[in-house]
Amino acid sequence: MKKVILVALLACFTFSVFLIGNTSKSGGIVESANEDPWEQVENLNYLFWTADEKIENDVKKLQLDLSLTGKQMEKLKELGLQEGYLFSEGRRCKDDAAKDDAVTFNQRVDETFANIDKEVRVLLGKNTTTFAWWENEKMYRLNWLAEKEKKSKEEIGITSTDDRELVYATQYNGYTNLEIALPDKYVKFANLGWWDDIPDSIEPYYSNPPYTANVYYETTNKSVLNVLVREVGPYNEDDNYWDSATASNPRRMFTDLALGEPEAEAAKLRGYNDGKDQFGRVVNQPAGVDLTEEVAAQLRLAPQQNDWVWVRYSDLP
């Protein structure tokens, strides 16, 4: 009998130790200074360079909660901008040819963000561990997107979501002033008449260029109409997310994603495809469209500023 009690006690003790261990791992937002509240991804850029009202309030709350000075906030904003420009610091990797290129690339990105994190830690000091904004933002944004889509579907007439989607817009330097980039290389090829590089099986769907899209920014109630798709991206080149898997021109990759959900958005917000693009590179922005500075300016977005915009794809193959 004693033996049974002893074994039972031992089992209870082991179980409790196991439970406590697990709780301390998952319960706290951030446990140690070594863990990264920013997740070593481009969240500073998203936080400080997205024009969204909720995110702007998050920035104000961050300043209040952590008692940061205006100067510290400026520095954080500057680091956010740096996040978008530091990747190319990596060395030439001819010697790493045997390694997977994307793995090497992602390691370099990690190194870059580790350096930025160091600066953030120095700037925030003890406060570094108390700020876990990104997890909340991801949850909020997914709900927000679902709500917006639902509301839009309920509206009558021209605002039907059948051919428009709310996607995160970033900015890029285009070939021309007024153009956009979408992650379907064959739209670009068709617009530039590069027929020889479009497979015969796909070419019939792309036979009616020029392909353009309308971009609408709800915050300012500004639109840019019939903008030429002149480049590929953001991130992917075979993610024609405005086509369903069963459409006449079916979505070529990531067919398990919902119609209208760009892969980069799913990767960034939901960790889809391990958070990587079709090339295996880490996705740092949930972007579905890239705008030139001129297009962004017409929508009243400042240079470098990103936000969620409606894109109407009715003209696309």
Added chain:
Amino acid sequence: MIYRKFLHVILILSILLTVSGCKQNSSNVPWVEVNINLDEAKTLQSEVDNGHRVGEIDPVQVAHEFLNRKLNIPGDTKRKEIKAGEGEKGYRLTPSSDGRMVEVILFQPVRTDSTGIWVVKKYRFIEGK
């Protein structure tokens, strides 16, 4: 009979001359080197690393863009891969708009892997101009 033989010789000579002439035309045409600004290339690589300008990591698109934008030859182009040095890509491009043929050699100025951007290093017109 002699006349026939003479005709044959002329024909063979013509073929030989044409073939050797073509060879000479393609291999002797000098390359035009393209000035590469490494700082600009690094900036572009940085943009690509952040998910923009995805076409820059595809040598085919870069070759077409070069033809379109730098040489002002727009539109459809037949493409054939040609021999190039280590770490380089080479294409012979035949635009459908005219009789010109252009050869381009590309390389990766910043990173030599599949995430590195390509730029045109040199080009030459091998037929007409």
